[in-house]
Amino acid sequence: xxGDAMSTLTADTRRIIYQRPSMLTDRSSHYCPGxxxxxxxxxxxxxxDEMDLGPRTIGVASVGCSVFAYDYLPVDxxxxxxxRAPAVATxxxxxxxxxxxFTYQGDxxxxxxxxAEIVHAAARGERFSVIFVNNGIYGMTGGQMAPTTLLNQxxxxxxxxxxxxxxxxxxxxxxxxxxxPGVTYAARGSIADPAWIGRTKAMLRRAFEIQLGxxxxxxxxxxxxxxxxxxxxxxxxxxxxxxxVVEVYPLGVIVDRQKAATPRTAEA
Amino acid sequence: xxxxxxxxxxxxxxxxxxxPVLMKGNEAMAEAAIQxxxxxxxxxxxxxxxxxxxxxxxxxxxxxxxxxxxxSEIAAINMALGAAATGARVLVSxxxxxxxxxxEGMSYLAGSELPMVVINVxxxxxxxxxxxxxxxxxxxxxxxxxxxxxxxxxxxxxSIAEAVSLVAxxxxxxxxxRTPVMILADGVIGQAMEPVVPSxxxxxxxxxxxxxxxxDGRPPRVVRSLHLEPEGLEAHNRALQAKFKRISxxxxxxxxxxxxxxxxxxxxxxxxxxxxxxxxxxxREHGMNVGLFRPISLWPFPSExxxxxxxxxxAIVVVELSAGQMVEDVRLAIEGRTPxxxxxxxxxxxPTPGEVLDVxxxxxxxxxxxxxxxxxxxxxxx
Numbered sequence: 001x002x003g004d005a006m007s008t009l010t011a012d013t014r015r016i017i018y019q020r021p022s023m024l025t026d027r028s029s030h031y032c033p034g035x036x037x038x039x040x041x042x043x044x045x046x047x048x049d050e051m052d053l054g055p056r057t058i059g060v061a062s063v064g065c066s067v068f069a070y071d072y073l074p075v076d077x078x079x080x081x082x083x084r085a086p087a088v089a090t091x092x093x094x095x096x097x098x099x100x101x102f103t104y105q106g107d108x109x110x111x112x113x114x115x116a117e118i119v120h121a122a123a124r125g126e127r128f129s130v131i132f133v134n135n136g137i138y139g140m141t142g143g144q145m146a147p148t149t150l151l152n153q154x155x156x157x158x159x160x161x162x163x164x165x166x167x168x169x170x171x172x173x174x175x176x177x178x179x180x181p182g183v184t185y186a187a188r189g190s191i192a193d194p195a196w197i198g199r200t201k202a203m204l205r206r207a208f209e210i211q212l213g214x215x216x217x218x219x220x221x222x223x224x225x226x227x228x229x230x231x232x233x234x235x236x237x238x239x240x241x242x243x244x245v246v247e248v249y250p251l252g253v254i255v256d257r258q259k260a261a262t263p264r265t266a267e268a
Numbered sequence: 269x270x271x272x273x274x275x276x277x278x279x280x281x282x283x284x285x286x287x288p289v290l291m292k293g294n295e296a297m298a299e300a301a302i303q304x305x306x307x308x309x310x311x312x313x314x315x316x317x318x319x320x321x322x323x324x325x326x327x328x329x330x331x332x333x334x335x336x337x338x339x340s341e342i343a344a345i346n347m348a349l350g351a352a353a354t355g356a357r358v359l360v361s362x363x364x365x366x367x368x369x370x371x372e373g374m375s376y377l378a379g380s381e382l383p384m385v386v387i388n389v390x391x392x393x394x395x396x397x398x399x400x401x402x403x404x405x406x407x408x409x410x411x412x413x414x415x416x417x418x419x420x421x422x423x424x425x426x427s428i429a430e431a432v433s434l435v436a437x438x439x440x441x442x443x444x445x446r447t448p449v450m451i452l453a454d455g456v457i458g459q460a461m462e463p464v465v466p467s468x469x470x471x472x473x474x475x476x477x478x479x480x481x482x483x484d485g486r487p488p489r490v491v492r493s494l495h496l497e498p499e500g501l502e503a504h505n506r507a508l509q510a511k512f513k514r515i516s517x518x519x520x521x522x523x524x525x526x527x528x529x530x531x532x533x534x535x536x537x538x539x540x541x542x543x544x545x546x547x548x549x550x551x552r553e554h555g556m557n558v559g560l561f562r563p564i565s566l567w568p569f570p571s572e573x574x575x576x577x578x579x580x581x582x583a584i585v586v587v588e589l590s591a592g593q594m595v596e597d598v599r600l601a602i603e604g605r606t607p608x609x610x611x612x613x614x615x616x617x618x619p620t621p622g623e624v625l626d627v628x629x630x631x632x633x634x635x636x637x638x639x640x641x642x643x644x645x646x647x648x649x650x
Contacts, residue, residue, distance in 0.1 A: 054483065055482050055483060055484035055485070056482040056484065057482060057483075058353075058354065058480050058482060060350070061492075067494060070488075070490045070492070074483065074487075074488045075482075075483055075488050076480040076481070076482055076483050076488050076489050076490070077480070077488070077489075077490045077491070077492075078349070078350060078353040078380075078480055078490075078491040078492075079380065079490070079491065079492040079493060079494055080346065080349075080350075081346060081349075081372055081373065081376050084342065084343070084346035084349075084373075087338065087342070087343040087344075087346035087347045087349075087350070088346050088347070088349055088350035088353075089350060090336065090343075090347045090350065091308070091310065091336075091346070091347035091348055091349060091350025091351035091352070091353075091358075092350040092351065092353065092354055092480070093350075094308060094334045094336060094347070094351060095307055095308050095334055095351045095354050095356040096354050096481075099354075099482055100482075116339055116340060116342070116343065117339070117342075117343055117346070119339075120338075120339035120343065
């Protein structure tokens, strides 16, 4: 590009409208092409920036692909055993009342091996935020059935498709948790399209604000994709998410106990 | 390894009367932890350690400190992991079946190098077993718990007063080496009441460069045990092994009683050592010179001291509340130089002094008298 063309853009007229958040490290990702974690990491990073939370944050990484969240979010992190992140976060929170604490957990971690820990953290109304990424599969170990896997979905441990007769039904665990009075906010968003990415960010912001305001447990389930595990192209995976997955896991705010009697809506 | 900076020079002495108080072991250990500056306790009810949890439930909130009754021992040790990662002084306690559930956490604590004190008030096993006293978790405590190459210092009190002082020592060792430390007590130590002159102690606090406090004005920190690159994990393991070597060189503890003129040594720890003491008195009344070698650190096991002390004895008698676990370490230590006899009871049964005396008589009868000229000097030590 010639210098003359640039010269009409002075420092006064140029404006940065999009950049890497300072709370997202500048390194290449280990996630597979089309994986949803990159989008969700970015939403968290933007909020850490916008709410100036970085210096007081202690994150809890769980077991699964997202254990390496600490490679991308430059805040203090403790790594939890599989499923135990809500217990680890409870310990952090209780001795560090001024910290901003969140867990970042997948669906195998939260809805299978870690059900006791999430249910009781919710029952106690622990004051931390749960970022629950649901892609309906065990991605890191090669695409086995998760508790959230849809009926008829093929995985490496349900090679002919998930059958209710032998493997039961997908668990709507966020709705189950929302029944508990200790859960101040529960919502389900998605990364299937830009509009829902924006709504999901608003849900996360609401969850973080409630934590900072002294509320109980806040959880935002984010429906995400695993193109490699699903055996789809990234584009197909997004279509499947927007069309089929949301039929089983409806989007929207499930409960917001700091708003009086909020009916379930499609808007965050 | 953290660069540790001492922030308190001297040991804080707690104001206390010198008169003995009648205390239950579980409660004495709980109060010892409180006086040692324990910031947070996480537990789950299980017999025979429930009084420890109950004591903490009452006392910790009084002091503005953290008490959480967890939904399981798995949750308890992971809450403790989270609290310890921020630099807090943390205690968890349980009994045998609960310690099995904490095994996963122990492996992660060792891998993440987090300091913590874990009290096991042992009961009879395997499985649900019984609620009676036992020493059948020796293998579990000293050889493993969870997966991976790691060791955890294990301290075994044989009286309530000793339990009180070992709790403070355990916090100090845990923080000095960034490692969980286990107090291996048994149902008798936990449940019995003894007059104790409480010698509480607050170990000095040290601050490292690893605690999670929020990355405010410094680079972020990660407390982790995952190292996917084989070279990285091997380097981590080498550093851990070097630490375990330092511990095994510096943290050996044992006590000897009446070993100077002994021809037979009983090797016993915890409650078994109490029984042994009575048997030794009776043996001496019958003309058998018997002494007591009492390991206090079960890992590191006092192998060298035991080998040195018993080199010229005619026999060793090992007494345990188990089917025979520590006896394997005794045999490894003495390398076949001295005949080893064993007596153990299981299932919550405690060996009687009479039973031990019978084994001593058998050992005396089956072994040759030692030559006095072969004897060494004083063998008592710590």
